[in-house]
Amino acid sequence: MFEGRRIESFGILFVFVLGKSIRTYRKNQRGIFKKMEPVLVNQNQPIIITCTIRKRLHGEIMFLCKSKTFWTAYAPAKLNLFFEVYGKRDDGFHEITSVAVPIRIFDTLIFEPTENEEIDFSCQNGSADIPNNEDNLVIRAIRLLQKRTGVIRGAKIRLFKRIPSQAGLGGGSSNAAAAIQTARHVWNLKIPDEELIAIAAEIGSDCPVFFHRNASISHGRGERIRSIGLIPKLHFVILKPCEGLSTATVYNQCMPCHDRQFQYPEKLIAELKQGDPVRIGRCFFNRLEIPAQTIWHRFDQIKKELEKFDCLTVRMSGSGTAFYGLCRNDRHAKFVAGQLRQRVAKNDHILVTSN
Numbered sequence: 001m002f003e004g005r006r007i008e009s010f011g012i013l014f015v016f017v018l019g020k021s022i023r024t025y026r027k028n029q030r031g032i033f034k035k036m037e038p039v040l041v042n043q044n045q046p047i048i049i050t051c052t053i054r055k056r057l058h059g060e061i062m063f064l065c066k067s068k069t070f071w072t073a074y075a076p077a078k079l080n081l082f083f084e085v086y087g088k089r090d091d092g093f094h095e096i097t098s099v100a101v102p103i104r105i106f107d108t109l110i111f112e113p114t115e116n117e118e119i120d121f122s123c124q125n126g127s128a129d130i131p132n133n134e135d136n137l138v139i140r141a142i143r144l145l146q147k148r149t150g151v152i153r154g155a156k157i158r159l160f161k162r163i164p165s166q167a168g169l170g171g172g173s174s175n176a177a178a179a180i181q182t183a184r185h186v187w188n189l190k191i192p193d194e195e196l197i198a199i200a201a202e203i204g205s206d207c208p209v210f211f212h213r214n215a216s217i218s219h220g221r222g223e224r225i226r227s228i229g230l231i232p233k234l235h236f237v238i239l240k241p242c243e244g245l246s247t248a249t250v251y252n253q254c255m256p257c258h259d260r261q262f263q264y265p266e267k268l269i270a271e272l273k274q275g276d277p278v279r280i281g282r283c284f285f286n287r288l289e290i291p292a293q294t295i296w297h298r299f300d301q302i303k304k305e306l307e308k309f310d311c312l313t314v315r316m317s318g319s320g321t322a323f324y325g326l327c328r329n330d331r332h333a334k335f336v337a338g339q340l341r342q343r344v345a346k347n348d349h350i351l352v353t354s355n
Helices: 137-149 171-186 193-203 207-211 247-252 266-274 277-281 289-295 299-307 330-341
Strands: 012-018 021-027 033-040 049-056 063-066 071-088 094-114 119-124 154-160 215-219 224-229 235-240 313-316 323-327 349-354
Touching: 063 171, 071 171, 071 207, 094 171, 094 207, 119 137, 137 154, 137 171, 137 193, 154 171, 171 193, 171 207, 193 207, 207 215, 207 224, 224 266, 235 299, 235 330, 247 289, 266 277, 277 323, 289 299, 289 313, 299 313, 299 323, 299 330, 323 330, 330 349
Parallel strands: 119 154
Antiparallel strands: 012 021, 012 049, 021 033, 049 063, 063 071, 071 094, 094 154, 094 215, 094 349, 215 224, 235 323, 235 349, 313 323
16 A cells, blocks of 8 residues: 555654545655555545554554544455355354455545544445445444443544445445444543454444454354465456445345355465465355346346456455456556446446555
8 A cells, every 4th residue: 555565653644635536645764755555535525634643453454543633544445355155044144254355445434532422423425325324334333332331422423435335345344343443542442452343243244354454264254253464465456336236135145055065265365375366366256146146137247347358367246246357467457447447337436456
């Protein structure tokens, strides 16, 4: 994400709003400002921030900085490199194994603490399916944190969406994880990581993914998770059509293998450690593509669009509808994105990113 790859605590961060992007610069130890990768947000965001980085929220990708009266958190999306469903459990959830990696597409969460328990929440630039009330995962997560800790504090929260919804990119879960990590820090709550992750898991099975700076592997319904460690930089182009799929609907249509010929992620993990993107791409897998293909009429069309441009592999992320192509390098990803923009509908999202 950044030149130098790291954010030092208490380093000076300057953020400038440029149209639809935030351009950021950091002052390094030699006093030289290093340009950081733009973070795309709502073009109507009426702020220019000069702030001090106070804390990295579990790694390089999700981080937190402070202005005079509010805090800003950047919540990343994720891609599922591997997803297998082993069956439905007695509690109604599905038993899964997932390998996920956070990517450099961000929502922006502005958190202004208050002295009462009220949560004043608004979401800008979000699609119509994103609730702007107590049903939003951000509010649910903050309410649960208040309940578990007994804290008598509240916040005014503004969420600027960049991650497409109903895409399988984990935007809502990432927002919830960023909200409670920010609240813990700003409210000075003495709650350990393990307890905070458990709270996040109650909100959504994807939420614990965003407590890991690198790729992670999840088991159970997604709540049992561990880091894989450092993996090579991978370049992706994402194609998210305008329509979405309900996660619950996709899961309900998912029929585990009758012959029990399940897939397992060990080969993928081994190849990630070796670092060859060609071999890594051959190990990508998503069981949810099968039910998605049966209920979504444009599944084949969207996948074939990406397959035309020599991607190393093309997969759907999570329950869809976003597809990603693994590219050979950043130049290849930008080329594929440019070709897609000439071919697909204007309201389809095309994004170039990396882990």
